[in-house]
Amino acid sequence: MHDDEWDSLNSQIMTCTRCRLSESRTNAVPGEGPVPCPIMMIGEAPGEKEDQQGRPFVGRAGTVLNRFLEETGLPRDEVFITSIVKCRPPKNRDPKEDEIHSCSGHLDRQIAHIKPRVIVPMGRFAAGVIFSRFGIGGGKISEVHGKLFRGAFDGDEVMIFPVYHPAVVTHNPPLRSELAGDFARLKEMLSRINR
Numbered sequence: 183m184h185d186d187e188w189d190s191l192n193s194q195i196m197t198c199t200r201c202r203l204s205e206s207r208t209n210a211v212p213g214e215g216p217v218p219c220p221i222m223m224i225g226e227a228p229g230e231k232e233d234q235q236g237r238p239f240v241g242r243a244g245t246v247l248n249r250f251l252e253e254t255g256l257p258r259d260e261v262f263i264t265s266i267v268k269c270r271p272p273k274n275r276d277p278k279e280d281e282i283h284s285c286s287g288h289l290d291r292q293i294a295h296i297k298p299r300v301i302v303p304m305g306r307f308a309a310g311v312i313f314s315r316f317g318i319g320g321g322k323i324s325e326v327h328g329k330l331f332r333g334a335f336d337g338d339e340v341m342i343f344p345v346y347h348p349a350v351v352t353h354n355p356p357l358r359s360e361l362a363g364d365f366a367r368l369k370e371m372l373s374r375i376n377r
């Protein structure tokens with residue numbers, strides 16, 4: 183059920199001009215999925231297709247993500263999918279520190295509404311930002327992926343479970359089995375917390 187505050191947050195994101203990324207975007211991409219939702223998956227930033235369509239993970243990485251979700255038995259429409267910054271950085275460069283900071287209020291308000299039990303940052307970049315947000319000492323994605331960390335949001339415990347970014351399958355095919363392992367562990371963990 184989406185309430186007025188949630189609709190207002192989405193409108194604010196879609197018309198946001200808090201940082202320079204608003205100047206080059208076609209569409210801001212707030213994210214999509216149920217609200218509230220036990221699992222929130224967070225990528226780095228929208229890419230070209232996402233910018234064109236205003237929806238998260240609809241490009242090549244999205245196809246890989248959909249396949250892994252399907253193989254893992256997690257319907258895409260049962261997870262909330264978004265990114266650290268909601269607008270596409272030019273030429274898909276990494277978001278800058280001030281852009282992340284400007285967009286962090288949107289992400290925090292989303293988390294407050296979605297109330298996830300598990301946050302799944304996808305890839306090195308998102309994992310670094312989420313670790314820092316929750317005051318967790320991180321590490322390289324090759325060391326932290328598929329492991330469970332615990333944080334707190336508004337006094338409630340939230341689990342942080344970083345995975346490799348789905349795009350690794352195209353950039354670094356040998357990591358496919360690592361990504362598959364991450365999703366299998368994620369599913370196992372979700373079934374445990376849902377018992």
Ligand code: SF4
Nearest residue numbers: 198201204269284285
């Ligand atoms: S990236 Fe975030 S802060 Fe920057 S304009 Fe887009 S929605 Fe606003």
